[in-house]
Amino acid sequence: MIEINRIRENSNEIIERLSIKNFDSKEIITEILELDQQKREIQVKSDALLNQRNSISKEIGNLFKSGQAELANKKKEETVSLNTDIQDLKEKFNAIDSKLTDLLYQLPNTPHSDVPKGKTPEDNITIFEKGEIKKLHDKAKPHWELASEFDLIDFDLGVKITGAGFPVYKGKGAKLQRALINFFLDEAENSGYKEVIPPLLVNEASGYGTGQLPDKEGQMYHATEDNFYLIPTAEVPVTNIFRDVIIKKEDFPQKLTAYTPCFRREAGSYGKDVRGLNRLHQFDKVEIVQVQHPDSSYEALEGMIEHVKSLLEKLELPYRILKLCGGDLGFTAAITYDFEVYSIAQERWLEVSSVSNFETYQANRLKLRFKNEDGKTQLAHTLNGSALALPRIVAALLENNQTENGIKIPKALVPYTRFETI
């Protein structure tokens, strides 16, 4: 969430920035400032009363020690009204504080000054495009037909076992998944990311830490008996490694990568959007996460973009990079670049990666800090990106590489699949 100090000092700037996200924050911020003011006043009062009580209590202790029980008991009476006042202030304080926290949770991150205005995905700006969009042969098919023709993915079987959006990968289809995961992990390691295998279920605190809660509660599967959530992305468990951590300056940057399945409930899609691998409830993804010093987080973001670019180029897929406009930007991100690959048989672009800088927004929730030159604790920056999400990569690979003699595996992947064609 946005730091309260920033809101105190730059409320107008924040309101203006949030308007780029098409978020009208004027009322909330006014209320936040009021509550913040009240909260501090109450705290000062309460501190003063506690101070009084503490000194009276000390006196009572001393009186008892020196055998003046009568005087001590008389002193006790003084604390009666004091205690009701303290209790009163405590209740008020808690009420205001939880209201304030609630409102702060409702404020999205402020977009970076580079973020273009806009409301819908059409307003995103294509900043880079590369790769040849080939012509396919006459009998070219969409990936869901290829998947069933070559017996790679069984969607109906998944429906039987679980439900729609939980495919079963078979034979070379399963091996292709494994190959991609290993390829992505190796590439990440070569770029300096340390591999971790995190839990796939997280507690509530972790959900709040990265911002899935309370904003996107409905997106996550919820194991209510234990109050755990199935992770929608490795971002959640991996970034929460750093919750409540004060890292040493020399330990910057932290670069982690993780492969995990991801679980998303997703609501309200239909037709071609959800056909085949386009949108699933369970899918595999390799994520890269960085914790950075604020001065170098944008440089790190560039590095992450370069990393994802190199993956797509090694896979020989035509892709483009979009800079998301304010309206399409996620709740917690300051800036996001989406990577899309072209799916030839479907004749559409498919999002395969999202690379974002969250600046201090997540760090503030996580209490992820470092000691700066002045010896003060300061919030770090967090970043993450998909590198990459598998299903749509598979869709594009199958569709784009189909020939009349089968599907060709890109060269870079062959050492991992150990077969050249499907």
Added chain:
RNA sequence: GGAGAUGUGGCAGAGUGGUCGAAUGCACUUGUCUUGAAAACAAGCGUGCUGCGAGGUACCGGGGGUUCGAAUCCCUCCAUCUCCGCCA
């Protein structure tokens, strides 16, 4: 899942309900000494809120309670350890 024990500062480890934000040791930082280092000695050494500042206040696993006053007593949750059961 059952029984028992434990949870204190970066680590180890004290702490009869009152002068405990917390002894002591180690680690760390700075200074003295030294050509330099080590050793020794001295000082410092957690996090938040609040205040221009001195300071005030809160935090001894989390939450709640008893009390004039809680690290210390009670309840509850969580975690760890030991034993038993179950199990990939």
